[in-house]
Amino acid sequence: MKSDRSSGIILHPTSFPGPDGIGDLGVEAFRWIDCLVESGCSIWQVLPLGPTGYGDSPYQSFSAFAGNPYLISPLLLLDEGLLDSQSLADRPDFPQDMVDFGPVIEWKLKLLDRAYETYKKKSARTLKAELERFSANHSAWLEDFALFMAIKEDLGGGPWNDWPAELRQRDPSALRDFRNLHQDAVERHSFRQFFFFRQWQAVHDYARQEGISILGDAPIFVAYDSADVWANPELFYLDAAGSPTVVAGVPPDYFSPTGQLWGNPLYRWDVHASSGYSWWISRLKATLEQVDLVRLDHFRGFAGYWEIPAGMPTAEVGRWVPGPGASFFEAIEQALGGLPIVAEDLGEITPDVVILRDLFNLPGMKIFQFAFESDPDDAFLPHNYPVNCIAYTGTHDNDTTLGWYKSSSEEVRDFVRRYLGSSGEDISWEMTQGIWSSVAKLAIVPLQDILSLGTPARFNFPGRLGGNWSWRMSPGAFTEQLVGRLREMNYLYGRLPGKYNEKED
Numbered sequence: 001m002k003s004d005r006s007s008g009i010i011l012h013p014t015s016f017p018g019p020d021g022i023g024d025l026g027v028e029a030f031r032w033i034d035c036l037v038e039s040g041c042s043i044w045q046v047l048p049l050g051p052t053g054y055g056d057s058p059y060q061s062f063s064a065f066a067g068n069p070y071l072i073s074p075l076l077l078l079d080e081g082l083l084d085s086q087s088l089a090d091r092p093d094f095p096q097d098m099v100d101f102g103p104v105i106e107w108k109l110k111l112l113d114r115a116y117e118t119y120k121k122k123s124a125r126t127l128k129a130e131l132e133r134f135s136a137n138h139s140a141w142l143e144d145f146a147l148f149m150a151i152k153e154d155l156g157g158g159p160w161n162d163w164p165a166e167l168r169q170r171d172p173s174a175l176r177d178f179r180n181l182h183q184d185a186v187e188r189h190s191f192r193q194f195f196f197f198r199q200w201q202a203v204h205d206y207a208r209q210e211g212i213s214i215l216g217d218a219p220i221f222v223a224y225d226s227a228d229v230w231a232n233p234e235l236f237y238l239d240a241a242g243s244p245t246v247v248a249g250v251p252p253d254y255f256s257p258t259g260q261l262w263g264n265p266l267y268r269w270d271v272h273a274s275s276g277y278s279w280w281i282s283r284l285k286a287t288l289e290q291v292d293l294v295r296l297d298h299f300r301g302f303a304g305y306w307e308i309p310a311g312m313p314t315a316e317v318g319r320w321v322p323g324p325g326a327s328f329f330e331a332i333e334q335a336l337g338g339l340p341i342v343a344e345d346l347g348e349i350t351p352d353v354v355i356l357r358d359l360f361n362l363p364g365m366k367i368f369q370f371a372f373e374s375d376p377d378d379a380f381l382p383h384n385y386p387v388n389c390i391a392y393t394g395t396h397d398n399d400t401t402l403g404w405y406k407s408s409s410e411e412v413r414d415f416v417r418r419y420l421g422s423s424g425e426d427i428s429w430e431m432t433q434g435i436w437s438s439v440a441k442l443a444i445v446p447l448q449d450i451l452s453l454g455t456p457a458r459f460n461f462p463g464r465l466g467g468n469w470s471w472r473m474s475p476g477a478f479t480e481q482l483v484g485r486l487r488e489m490n491y492l493y494g495r496l497p498g499k500y501n502e503k504e505d
Contacts, residue, residue: 007495008043010446017475021094021104025199026073039483040490045215056101060223065141067196082115098470134194146189148227159225216291220298221264236265246307249315259315269324281335299343303353369394372415382438391440393431396459400448401428403455428452436493
């Protein structure tokens with residue numbers, strides 16, 4: 001009997017161990033895949049892989065198509081002959097348990113520039129031909145992105161709406177003159193993209209070879225200060241100067257009395273629809289070249305979204321506007337030949353969101369930590385889960401399970417202990433067992449919960465500026481004992497790949 005039940009772990013590549021201050025796509029990425037295989041998991045969930053901008057957030061990227069150059073492994077560049085051991089001799093003494101983004105970015109860009117200079121002087125024709133093929137194959141987004149980053153760099157890093165009018169408005173002669181004058185800078189950004197995709201493809205190929213599927217993430221909205229908005233202003237609500245007229249967010253609720261003002265520009269869905277959603281199709285195709293499944297962040301925005309006039313200090317003033325709805329997913333399904341999509345259906349969910357999700361049979365998300373503020377009928381309790389969902393203890397936006405439990409009221413903790421029939425002394429694993437034993441076809445846990453870590457290991461505090469995205473796993477933290485314990489849980493609850501009703505040797 002074959003099982004369609006499976007399990008996985010959330011771990012963003014920046015959290016890998018390694019000597020260069022941030023996780024990368026070198027040996028630790030392959031070791032991680034080996035650990036997943038040994039544990040009996042078959043899903044690796046990551047956050048968006050794009051180049052990070054404001055606040056180092058993966059959800060505020062300079063491009064929805066490009067990759068994060070800070071993930072490039074210097075040791076693999078050393079193997080390529082693009083760096084030498086002397087290049088790494090002045091490596092700073094980085095902390096092992098966190099990413100200190102400022103020094104890390106300075107270090108990684110210095111190494112990438114050294115590698116680029118070596119490439120220009122010494123690289124074999126085969127490598128140069130490979131880069132040229134990559135540039136040609138990705139020209140639809142790469143040319144704009146590399147030019148965008150070169151201009152931003154030349155002008156001191158400010159947002160594109162502060163650029164001179166001829167560059168801001170993409171005057172063809174001004175762009176041509178800039179490209180001619182700064183050709184080396186433009187090519188340097190293409191070089192970085194080439195090596196990100198080259199290294200990520202090797203990781204992705206190895207994952208597939210080992211039976212691991214990668215679940216990626218596509219935020220519904222893109223950052224304003226991005227190549228996407230600069231190169232495609234007609235797709236967004238912008239004024240004549242290129243500034244947003246309305247922006248994204250969510251209205252006030254019990255948890256946020258002034259709402260959440262995200263500030264992303266909003267789509268002109270009528271323009272997208274008139275092109276058959278071609279930009280979105282290109283975006284999702286590009287994402288699915290990097291991963292196997294895509295979590296659509298803020299899925300409810302496809303049914304209806306909160307529109308806030310630009311310039312508002314909070315999200316209190318706004319209105320609900322219908323999203324593209326079923327026509328969007330029909331176009332995507334036809335173009336992709338299916339919908340390898342997970343709906344991030346958290347927050348205030350109205351009936352139209354549920355109807356849209358279920359119309360296309362998309363799995364939604366259930367967060368165990370959300371379940372204990374009401375009663376046994378709560379939809380986030382495992383005995384109420386549908387089969388077609390993904391069950392989580394928590395996500396990257398929540399506290400770790402141990403941190404959440406310790407900071408909860410005694411009333412909540414009592415409900416947790418009664419529900420699990422436990423003392424709460426091993427709460428991270430007990431709640432993991434709770435979702436593993438549910439009927440949900442997929443159960444996923446952040447690695448921090450496997451390691452039973454507390455609040456200091458939390459990855460993101462939504463709404464907090466700074467101090468996010470920095471947690472890293474310690475070398476060897478995912479021990480053989482933990483791997484074996486997780487494998488036993490996968491066996492007991494029928495989540496091992498392949499046959500699950502036969503006792504393991």
